[in-house]
Every structure is written in structure tokens, then in C-alpha cells.
Amino acid sequence: MLNHFCLLGQKGCRIAMYGLMLFFIAPLSVQAQELWTLENSIQRVIEIAPETRGAEAVVSAREGELKQAGVWPNPQIELRADDAMSKDEGRSGTDFTQFAFSQPLPLGGRLGHQRSAAEAQLDAARSQRRYQQVRLETQVAQRYHNLQLAAERLRLAELRLQLANTLQDAGRQREQAGELSRLERLRLDLIRETAQQILDRSEGEANEALSRFRAYLGLASGATETRLQLTPLEPFNAMPALAQLQVGLSQHPALLAVRQQLEAAQAEVRLVRAERIPDPTLSLFRERDSLNGRRQNVNGIGVGFTLPLWNRSSGRISAARAQVARIQSELQVLERDLGSRLQQSYLHLGHLVQQGKHYRNRVFKPAQQVFDLTRKAYANGEMEILSLIDANNTYFDARERYLELLQEAWQEAAELRLASGRRFVDEKQVQGRAEEKINVQAIAAQDTHHE
Numbered sequence: 001m002l003n004h005f006c007l008l009g010q011k012g013c014r015i016a017m018y019g020l021m022l023f024f025i026a027p028l029s030v031q032a033q034e035l036w037t038l039e040n041s042i043q044r045v046i047e048i049a050p051e052t053r054g055a056e057a058v059v060s061a062r063e064g065e066l067k068q069a070g071v072w073p074n075p076q077i078e079l080r081a082d083d084a085m086s087k088d089e090g091r092s093g094t095d096f097t098q099f100a101f102s103q104p105l106p107l108g109g110r111l112g113h114q115r116s117a118a119e120a121q122l123d124a125a126r127s128q129r130r131y132q133q134v135r136l137e138t139q140v141a142q143r144y145h146n147l148q149l150a151a152e153r154l155r156l157a158e159l160r161l162q163l164a165n166t167l168q169d170a171g172r173q174r175e176q177a178g179e180l181s182r183l184e185r186l187r188l189d190l191i192r193e194t195a196q197q198i199l200d201r202s203e204g205e206a207n208e209a210l211s212r213f214r215a216y217l218g219l220a221s222g223a224t225e226t227r228l229q230l231t232p233l234e235p236f237n238a239m240p241a242l243a244q245l246q247v248g249l250s251q252h253p254a255l256l257a258v259r260q261q262l263e264a265a266q267a268e269v270r271l272v273r274a275e276r277i278p279d280p281t282l283s284l285f286r287e288r289d290s291l292n293g294r295r296q297n298v299n300g301i302g303v304g305f306t307l308p309l310w311n312r313s314s315g316r317i318s319a320a321r322a323q324v325a326r327i328q329s330e331l332q333v334l335e336r337d338l339g340s341r342l343q344q345s346y347l348h349l350g351h352l353v354q355q356g357k358h359y360r361n362r363v364f365k366p367a368q369q370v371f372d373l374t375r376k377a378y379a380n381g382e383m384e385i386l387s388l389i390d391a392n393n394t395y396f397d398a399r400e401r402y403l404e405l406l407q408e409a410w411q412e413a414a415e416l417r418l419a420s421g422r423r424f425v426d427e428k429q430v431q432g433r434a435e436e437k438i439n440v441q442a443i444a445a446q447d448t449h450h451e
Contacts (some may be wrong), residue, residue, distance in 0.1 A: 035229050035230065035231050036229060036230055036231075037230075037231055038140070038141060038144050038231070038424065039424070039425065041140050041143075041144050041213075041217060042136075042137050042140050042141075042424055042425065043425075044217050044218070044219075045136055045137075045139075045140045045216065045217060046133060046136060046137075048217075048218045049136055051132050051135075051136060052132070052133070052136070054132075055125075055128060055129035055132045055133075056129065058125045058128070058129070059122070059125045059126055059129055061125075062118070062121050062122040062124075062125040063122060065118045065121065065122075066115070066118040066119060066121075066122050068118075069111070069114040069115045069117070069118035070111045070112070070114055070115040070118075071111075072104075072106060072111070073104045073106065073279070075101060075102060075103040075104075076101075076102040076103075077099075077100070077101055077102075078098070078099070078100040078101075078102070079096065079098070079099055079100075080096070080097055080098035080099075080100075081094050081095065081096045081097065082094065082095070082097050083095070084097060084289075084290075085097065085288070085289065085290045085295060088290040095288065096288070097287060097288050097289065098285060098286070098287045098288070099285065099286045099287075100283055100284070100285040100286075101283065101284045101285070102281050102282070102283040102284075102304075103281065103282050103283075104279045104280070104281050104282075105279055105280050105281070105282055106279050107279065107280065108274045108275075108277050108279065109270075109274050110271060110274045110275055110279070113267050113268075113270045113271035113274055114271055116263075116264075116267040116270075117264045117267035117268050117271060118264075120260045120261070120263035120264035120267060121260070121261070121264045123256075123260040123263075124256075124257045124258075124260035124261045124264065125257075127253045127254075127256040127257035127260060128253070128254075128257045130253040130423075131252075131253035131254045131257060131421070133423060134253065134417065134418055134421060134422070134423055135418065137414070137417065137418075137423060137424050137425075138414045138415065138417065138418040139216075140216070140217075141410070141411070141413075141414035141417075141424065142411060142414060143209075143212060143213050143216055144213070144230070145233075145407050145410045145411050145414070146209050146212075146213075146407070147206075147209045147210060147213045147230060148230050148231070148232070148233050148407060148410075149233065149403060149404065149407040150202070150205050150206040150208075150209040150210070151206055151230055152232065152233050152403045153202045153205065153206070153400060153403065154199075154202045154203060154205075154206045156202075156396065156399060156400060156403070157195070157198045157199040157201075157202040157203075158199060160195045160198060160199070160396050161192070161195040161196060161198075161199050163195075163392075164188075164191045164192040164194075164195035164196075164392075165192060167188050167191060167192070167388075168188050168189055168191070168192040171184065171185045171188035171189075172185060184384075184385040187385045187386075187389060188385070190389075191389060191392060233403055233406045233407060233410070234406065235353070235356055235357070235360075235406060235409075236349075236352075236353055236356075236406070236409040236410055236413055237353070239349070239350060239353060240416075242343070242346050245342060245346065245416075245420045245422075246339070246342065246343075248420060248421075248422070249338060249339065249342060249420060249421070251421065252338055252420065252421030253421050254334060254338070254421065255331070255334060255335065255338065255421070258327065258330055258331045258334055259331060261327055262324065262327045262328060262331060265320065265323045265324045265327050266324055268320050268323070269317065269320040269321055269324060272313055272316045272317050272320050273313075273317060275313060275316075276308060276312055276313045276317075277308065278305065278306035278308065280303055280304065280305055281303070281304040281305075282301070282302075282303055283301065283302040283303070283304060284299075284300075284301055284302075285299070285300050285301075285302070286298070286299050286300075287299075287300070338419060338421075341419040342416070342419040342420055345412060345415050345416040345419045346416060348412050349409060349412040349413055349416055352405060352408050352409040352412055353409055355405060356402070356405040356406060356409055359398075359401065359402055359405055360402055363398050363401075363402075364398045364399060364401075364402045367391075367394050367395045367398040367399075368395055368398075368399075370391050370394065370395070371391045371392060371394070371395035374387055374388055374391035375388065375391070
């Protein structure tokens, strides 16, 4: 490519050399600095997001309810004072005449049902917290990949302007030498001005994407401008197996949360049924009275029952059963929608991956070759300026479209994780273990070969 620029003149060769050095050295300087990865972004948002604090608060509330469930009701103590004995003895005064201790006895299994319902509600809150984390990861990934695309477009616009500057300088030199008409030189100027407009637009879009990203992650504006270097957009090739995702769909945190809510509702039905028979109350008492002219103590025991004649909790039972039916319907709808969304997202991701490969091999790379050959032919006077303009626009448009396909694939991968209920952090750990296993097998194979 550099030889093609050198055909445009000595000054153009120097400018092209400088531009290409910037283009190839810039990624190396990014690699030398600390990269701000998607994993960093997810960890940051999980730590500061108000949704995380809200989910944690719900879990803490359910833990408190579980701690309270299954506790026996408090006993009741009664102390009575009157002047009955004093009047019987013909004098005045007040004496303590009765002490009673009453304890409700939860014998109908009510406490066990309360605890079962509280445990299911706590499990549902934990599953909902995990689903909230998956949703946060998806939102972070969307913003991160948007920022990646904006940064790649900005770098591409800078390269486009560098090449346009080189062509403009070379065109002016050739015009002065009488080798180029003023019309053709003006067309080269037009290429340069168009590249400048594209760069200005790309800078604005990149700044806006960066501002939204910083606001979502709670980063101070401009505080880490030099350290916020993103990983480049690369092809997405790690397509998981659809059958594996469908098998794991049963453990989707949203499904688990609804199933656990169903268990809690069913336990609530059992609880309401158990509460139809009120708990008996055991009473122990001690009384002092005047018998045969003497003060004597009387001890006794009693059992009290509430007769369920008017309130048999039939309305509460109907309401609890209706709640179970509602959650069962919600579970069926969620299973249907998640299965459909998983398959649709998987097919879309596969299509984007294949389209990206096809576009790279059939459009992007040929456009790059046509651009290189056109510049060389134009430098040799074999082609007109219109062919160079067309090749220039085709190449940069093709490269930008290829970047868009890469970004769309990564966006769809985030949607696939949301549909399957899998966290990005968990996938990274699985990939790390798989790579470690492959390395161990490779080392073992090498050792066997040497033996």
C-alpha cells in the first residue's frame, strides 16, 4: 500500500508513512495501557447499580420473614386483684386473688406451612436477584458495544481523513506540475472535505456514546479519559450449542423465581386450610379465696377453643387457590416466551456471524483490493478521478458496514445470554476452564509424543 502512495510524490509518501505509522502504532499504545473490558464494566455496574441494592433489600426482607416464620405465639399472663376476700372477712382492702398463664398451642401444622412459604419466597427473591444481574449485564453490554462501534468509527474516520489529506497534497503537487487538471484536483479536495465531515460526525457520536457510558457506570466525566481504552471489535465465533442452551433453560433465574413463587403460593393454600381450625389455648391458673373462714390457694388448668362457626376462611382459601392458578399461567407463558426468544436469538446470532464472515470475504476484502489497485492505476494515469472517488467511498463504507455487523453480533450475543439466563461472568469462567483443559491435554499429548 505504501508504494502506491509513493507514486503520488515525495511529500505524499512522507505523509502516507506518517499516517500509516499512526494507524498501526495506535493499537499498540492501547494494548500497553490498561484495557477497560466488558467484564470490568459489568463488575462496576453490579457494584453501584440501584437495581442491585433493591434486589438485595428484597432478599434481606425475605430472610427476615423466614426468621420470623415458625415462631410460636407469645404466651399471655393475667394478674387479678380484688376485695372479695376482705369483704368476706368483714374488713376492707384489696388482695391479689388470681394469677393465670395462657399459651396458644399451634398443633395444626400452621408453623410448618408458614416456614415453607417463607423459604420459597426467599428462594424466589434470590433467583430474581440473579435475573436482575443478567438484565444489568445485558444493558451494560449494549452500551459497551455501542461505545466500541463509535470508537472504531472514529478511528476509521481518522484514517479516512489521513488518506484524503495525502491524496489532496499529492493532487496539488501534480496540478502545479501540470499533470492534473484543476477539476480533478477539486474532486480530490471534495474527498478531503467529505472525510473531514465524517470525522466531525464520528467525534460527536463517540463523545455522546462515551458520555452515556460514563453516566451508566458512574464514572467521573474526563477523570479517566486516558485510561478508558476499550477492547477492539472482533468477530464473534464462540457459538454455543443450541441443545445445551435449551437444556439449561430450565435453570433460567426468571423461571426459577416464578416456580418458587408457585411453591410459596401452594404453601399459602395449605396454611390457610390449617388456619381454619384455630389453635387451642392452654391455661394454668392459681387463685386465692376464702374457704371455711381461711384463705386458701386453688390451682387449676384449662383448655380453650374457638369455634369456627361463622368464619371458616372459605374466601381466603378461594383467593389463595386463584393466586396459585395465576402463577401457574404466568409460568406457562414465561416458558413459552423464553423458549421462543432463545431459539430466535440463537438463529439471529448465527445469521449475523455467517453474514459477517461472508461480508468480510466477499465485500470488505475485495473492496480493499479494488481501492489499492485503483490508487495504483490512478497514480499511473490509467484511471480517472471518478473511479478513485468511487473506490475510496466503497472501501470505507464496506469497512464501516463490517464493523456494524460485528457490533450487531455482539449485541445479539448479549440478548442470547439474557434469553438463556446465563451470566457473562459465568461464561468467562467456563471458557477459562475449557481452555485450561485443552492446554493440559495438549501438554499431555506432547509428553506422550516425546516418550
